[in-house]
Amino acid sequence: MNILSIKSNYDGQDGGFVTALTTYCLKEGILDAVVVVGANNWKPYPFIATKPEDILKASKSKYSISPNNKLLEYATENYDNVGLVGVPCQILGGNKFDLKMKIGLFCTKNFPYDAIKNIVDGLGIPIDRVEKMDIKKGKFIVKTSEIENLIKKKEMVKEIPIKEIEKFANPACRLCCDFSAEYADISVGSVGSEDGWNTVIIRNNNCKKIIDEMHEKGLVEIKLDVDVNAIQKLENIKKRNQEINKCSAYYAVCPYIF
Amino acid sequence: MVECGSCGRIVDKIMKKYNLKDIALISGAVNLDDGEEVEKLKKIRENSKIVIAVGSCAVSGGFHRMLIGLENGFPQRFVRIGDVIKVDYAIIGCYPEEKEVEKVVEAILNNDEETLKPYRVIAGEPIIKPYMTVDEVLLTSNKELCLGCDTSPIENTYCTGCGTCVAKCPADALNIDEKPTVNMDKCVKCGTCFFSCIKVGVM
Numbered sequence: 001m002n003i004l005s006i007k008s009n010y011d012g013q014d015g016g017f018v019t020a021l022t023t024y025c026l027k028e029g030i031l032d033a034v035v036v037v038g039a040n041n042w043k044p045y046p047f048i049a050t051k052p053e054d055i056l057k058a059s060k061s062k063y064s065i066s067p068n069n070k071l072l073e074y075a076t077e078n079y080d081n082v083g084l085v086g087v088p089c090q091i092l093g094g095n096k097f098d099l100k101m102k103i104g105l106f107c108t109k110n111f112p113y114d115a116i117k118n119i120v121d122g123l124g125i126p127i128d129r130v131e132k133m134d135i136k137k138g139k140f141i142v143k144t145s146e147i148e149n150l151i152k153k154k155e156m157v158k159e160i161p162i163k164e165i166e167k168f169a170n171p172a173c174r175l176c177c178d179f180s181a182e183y184a185d186i187s188v189g190s191v192g193s194e195d196g197w198n199t200v201i202i203r204n205n206n207c208k209k210i211i212d213e214m215h216e217k218g219l220v221e222i223k224l225d226v227d228v229n230a231i232q233k234l235e236n237i238k239k240r241n242q243e244i245n246k247c248s249a250y251y252a253v254c255p256y257i258f
Numbered sequence: 259m260v261e262c263g264s265c266g267r268i269v270d271k272i273m274k275k276y277n278l279k280d281i282a283l284i285s286g287a288v289n290l291d292d293g294e295e296v297e298k299l300k301k302i303r304e305n306s307k308i309v310i311a312v313g314s315c316a317v318s319g320g321f322h323r324m325l326i327g328l329e330n331g332f333p334q335r336f337v338r339i340g341d342v343i344k345v346d347y348a349i350i351g352c353y354p355e356e357k358e359v360e361k362v363v364e365a366i367l368n369n370d371e372e373t374l375k376p377y378r379v380i381a382g383e384p385i386i387k388p389y390m391t392v393d394e395v396l397l398t399s400n401k402e403l404c405l406g407c408d409t410s411p412i413e414n415t416y417c418t419g420c421g422t423c424v425a426k427c428p429a430d431a432l433n434i435d436e437k438p439t440v441n442m443d444k445c446v447k448c449g450t451c452f453f454s455c456i457k458v459g460v461m
């Protein structure tokens with residue numbers, strides 16, 4: 001395992017590394033298709049990207065549920081080398097398919113779309129004006145830009161503590177044990193790196209080779225100083241759910257019995 | 259037995275690979291009105307130490323239970339293998355993953371009781387009783403037996419919305435926006451969605 005800080009030239013959620021990596025893999029023919037997430041007014045929808053330019057539609061995090069894995073049967077039947085970008089629960093399901101590369105995102109929680117819409121409404125921002133959402137340092141942050149006059153754009157940032165909105169999260173996330181997508185070939189997040197950079201955990205040699213190539217071609221900048229403790233802390237919080245999970249899986253089965 | 263052929267291919271491959279003699283893997287539903295087939299099944303039971311039902315049709319009858327076949331004017335009834343002979347282990351899935359079937363065979367060869375437990379329970383009584391221990395409930399929740407609450411593969415509260423079950427459904431019976439719902443008109447009650455759910459730890 002190898003942990004790095006990486007930044008790319010793409011305008012992504014953090015360092016844009018996921019966008020850079022998936023674009024590179026499609027360009028070089030390492031992958032024929034990647035399952036990624038686009039959005040309409042921040043309502044996510046999964047799609048299969050087969051051309052580098054498709055990937056740009058997927059950049060930035062949408063904090064709502066996207067059923068990515070529903071496309072995996074179709075994708076693996078129709079393409080030889082399929083990649084998946086997903087949060088840890090999706091990567092876990094990805095194990096059940098023959099995938100060439102699983103790119104995991106760090107994840108603490110996710111929301112139903114209606115919940116996110118209400119939260120953003122509550123901050124006084126119409127959802128179609130939102131330019132970026134982020135969860136960082138205990139806060140949910142929403143960025144918009146208003147047009148002040150014809151040439152100037154004014155940026156507006158509103159935030160709310162996660163504590164106040166976590167009750168609206170998908171209840172399944174309260175039982176989730178995986179923060180850093182342990183089953184992925186490569187995991188990407190922001191915790192542990194400077195703003196504007198990605199933390200990248202490389203979990204196999206194939207991915208290491210690809211990143212070395214990207215580095216040689218000048219597509220990414222790499223730094224070694226990652227705050228590993230910050231990642232560990234979040235991993236440990238999630239690991240505690242393992243015990244609860246042992247019993248709750250039973251409830252998942254049949255409400256009639258209880 | 260009566261089947262589409264997907265499970266049969268897996269069975270053939272694994273029987274050959276492990277050169278199995280006293281362990282019989284059987285796939286497909288049984289046509290109760292085909293005397294020859296029923297006799298053949300009973301023979302297999304006599305000649306084998308262990309019988310494994312492979313695939314939803316073998317385990318629960320699968321979609322065959324909904325067919326009312328007519329051959330030469332006579333009705334054909336399709337049942338699960340367990341209705342005709344004793345089954346030791348059952349592997350649900352339409353079709354089950356080859357590596358899961360291999361896992362069960364290897365567990366038998368290695369006497370690995372812990373791994374085999376869920377498959378033994380599924381092979382047992384095909385009825386969810388109103389009072390069962392949680393352990394049994396988890397392991398027997400086979401869609402055939404559902405009492406009617408099931409309009410989704412698992413209780414939605416615990417569903418992450420990952421979409422895995424939707425891809426695995428052989429009948430294209432699941433729809434998903436954020437959480438999956440079952441289109442009962444299409445569902446063949448094979449249980450694959452439940453068993454492929456990331457929240458159910460059978461894999």
Ligand SMILES: Cc1cc2nc3c(=O)[nH]c(=O)nc-3n(C[C@H](O)[C@H](O)[C@H](O)COP(=O)(O)OP(=O)(O)OC[C@H]3O[C@@H](n4cnc5c(N)ncnc54)[C@H](O)[C@@H]3O)c2cc1C
Binds near residue numbers: 036062063105110
């Ligand atoms: C719900 C969610 C919660 C997260 N929580 C954390 C956290 O607590 N800490 C942390 O460090 N990082 C978290 N991340 C990861 C972080 O937001 C970035 O996705 C990651 O740092 C990659 O950045 P990037 O600049 O490379 O992304 P980009 O290059 O912009 O690429 C973004 C990629 O994310 C995918 N994506 C977007 N929305 C979703 C979604 N809803 N479901 C699945 N895939 C999606 C897109 O397909 C795209 O490929 C979370 C991500 C999500 C989606």
Ligand code: SF4
Binds near residue numbers: 088089090107176178
């Ligand atoms: S917190 Fe866990 S269950 Fe929830 S979206 Fe993230 S990976 Fe999935």
Ligand code: SF4
Binds near residue numbers: 426428
């Ligand atoms: S929804 Fe699909 S996978 Fe689930 S039991 Fe019905 S047919 Fe099988």
Ligand code: SF4
Binds near residue numbers: 424437
């Ligand atoms: S596999 Fe399980 S968690 Fe994933 S969408 Fe289906 S029911 Fe929900």
